[in-house]
Amino acid sequence: MRIVFCGGDFLATGLERMLADGHQLVEAFTLPVQSKRVLSTELRRIAAAAGAPVTEARLTPEHMHRLGGLGVDLLLSGAYAFRIPPWQGRIGYGLNLHPGPLPDGRGPWPYPWLILKGRRSSAVVLHALAPGFDEGDILARWEFPLSWRDTADSVRAKSRLVANREAPRALADLEALWRDRRPQSGGGYWPLPGPQVRQVRWTYPVGRIDRIVRAFAGNGCLAVVEGVVVSIEAAVAWPEQHDLAPGTRVLRGRADLVVAANGGFVAVTRYRILRPRR
Numbered sequence: 411m412r413i414v415f416c417g418g419d420f421l422a423t424g425l426e427r428m429l430a431d432g433h434q435l436v437e438a439f440t441l442p443v444q445s446k447r448v449l450s451t452e453l454r455r456i457a458a459a460a461g462a463p464v465t466e467a468r469l470t471p472e473h474m475h476r477l478g479g480l481g482v483d484l485l486l487s488g489a490y491a492f493r494i495p496p497w498q499g500r501i502g503y504g505l506n507l508h509p510g511p512l513p514d515g516r517g518p519w520p521y522p523w524l525i526l527k528g529r530r531s532s533a534v535v536l537h538a539l540a541p542g543f544d545e546g547d548i549l550a551r552w553e554f555p556l557s558w559r560d561t562a563d564s565v566r567a568k569s570r571l572v573a574n575r576e577a578p579r580a581l582a583d584l585e586a587l588w589r590d591r592r593p594q595s596g597g598g599y600w601p602l603p604g605p606q607v608r609q610v611r612w613t614y615p616v617g618r619i620d621r622i623v624r625a626f627a628g629n630g631c632l633a634v635v636e637g638v639v640v641s642i643e644a645a646v647a648w649p650e651q652h653d654l655a656p657g658t659r660v661l662r663g664r665a666d667l668v669v670a671a672n673g674g675f676v677a678v679t680r681y682r683i684l685r686p687r688r
Contacts, residue, residue, distance in 0.1 A: 411483040411581065412436050414501075415453070416469055420489035421507060422452035424574035428581060435462040436482055439469050441491070471495045484581075487539070488573065491518065494539050503588060504539035506546065507577060509569035511553070512537060513597025516544035521562040521569075522625035523600040526607070531555050532565060534572045536580055538591060543599075547591040549584075552576045561627040608632055610642065612657035616674030620647035623676070630682070635659060635669060639685035642678050649674040 415425060416439040429435060438457045440450040450464075457464045465473070469492065477485070478500030485497050488507040497504035510520030511533040517523075524532050533553040540546035552572050556565065580587060603626075610622050610633040622631050623645040630641035636659055654660065654670035661668040667678040 411502075411584075412481055413484045413486055414439070414477055414482050416440070416485070416487040416490040416492075416494065417453070418450040418489060419452040420509075420570055421486075421573055421577060422456060423570075424577040425453070426456050427574070427578040429456070429460055431578060431581070433581065435460040436480055437462055437477070438464045439473070439490075440464060440466060442466050468492045469494055474500055477501065484584075485539070486577075488577075493543065496541075497539060503584065505549065506537055506539050506544070507573050508535045508537060508544050509566070509573065510535070510544075510600070512544060512548060512551070513594040515600050516597060517600040517602070518543075519602055520600055521565045522603055522607075522629075524556060524565055525560060525562060525625035526603075526621050528621065529556055532569065534569050534576065536577065536587070537594075538588075545594060547593050549587040549591045550576070550580055559624075561624045563628050605632060610676075612669060612671050612676075614672060616647050616649050616671045616676070619671050619674075619676055623647060632684070633669075633678075635667065635678075638683060640678075641682045641684050642680075643682065644680040645676050645678045647671065647674060647676045 411433045413428065413433055413435055414437050415435065418440050435457060438453055440453055454464055474495045474497060483502040485501045485504045487494060489509065512535040515523065531553055533551050535548055536550040537548045538546035554568055554572055608626055608631045610619055610631050623642055627644055630643055633640055633642055652670060656670055656672050658670040660670055660675065667681065669676050669678065
């Protein structure tokens with residue numbers, strides 16, 4: 411199949427497998443290399459080896475018209491940030507790999523919500539591209555378990571493993587998967603988490619704080635420690651009975667930042683000061 415890919419390194423290993431299986435990369439659409447939203451170093455390496463151009467631009471109807479004249483069989487997106495123009499009538503198949511348990515979890519960043527909601531499993535879903543984000547008919551759904559130790563980063567890694575393993579296999583049976591695709595029913599959209607969702611209040615039960623710090627590990631959640639606003643990058647929370655007021659800093663010193671919470675303690679192992687005490 412002649413493939414156009416939209417995204418970054420999310421599907422790099424799987425794309426390389428597809429090319430090894432005899433498929434051809436016609437063109438890749440991604441963001442500039444310095445973008446923090448999408449990493450594309452591996453995608454660029456694969457495209458260069460395949461002799462395929464890399465376009466650093468949002469896919470437009472004009473692009474789609476041009477691609478329609480190149481005999482493209484499959485437009486495949488994975489972790490692509492933009493809405494893709496209508497492809498029907500120009501390209502054989504238009505598909506997206508979504509790293510969330512559709513029909514739940516539509517939206518650009520399902521990973522933290524999976525932690526916040528206490529979900530015990532997630533999925534990578536192959537679905538048809540549709541006018542609404544992540545609303546197209548489902549061709550395949552690959553589920554995997556989550557654990558109480560997962561962070562948004564580990565869920566992303568698990569999603570990538572599943573997507574890169576299963577997507578190349580799906581191409582071998584794409585005609586049947588397309589024939590048997592099924593519409594989505596119910597579910598919901600999970601928006602980008604705002605500041606209120608990312609905020610830790612020490613009066614929260616310690617279990618809730620644990621979910622927040624795991625959901626935003628590496629990205630930062632907000633808290634106030636002794637009047638100082640900090641972004642918590644990594645922390646460990648545990649239940650333990652105590653009679654301290656929530657928010658009390660228990661240990662002092664540069665190496666230890668431990669704060670009392672409702673029903674336990676939180677050891678903040680990495681943080682940044684956002685707004686110092688006035």
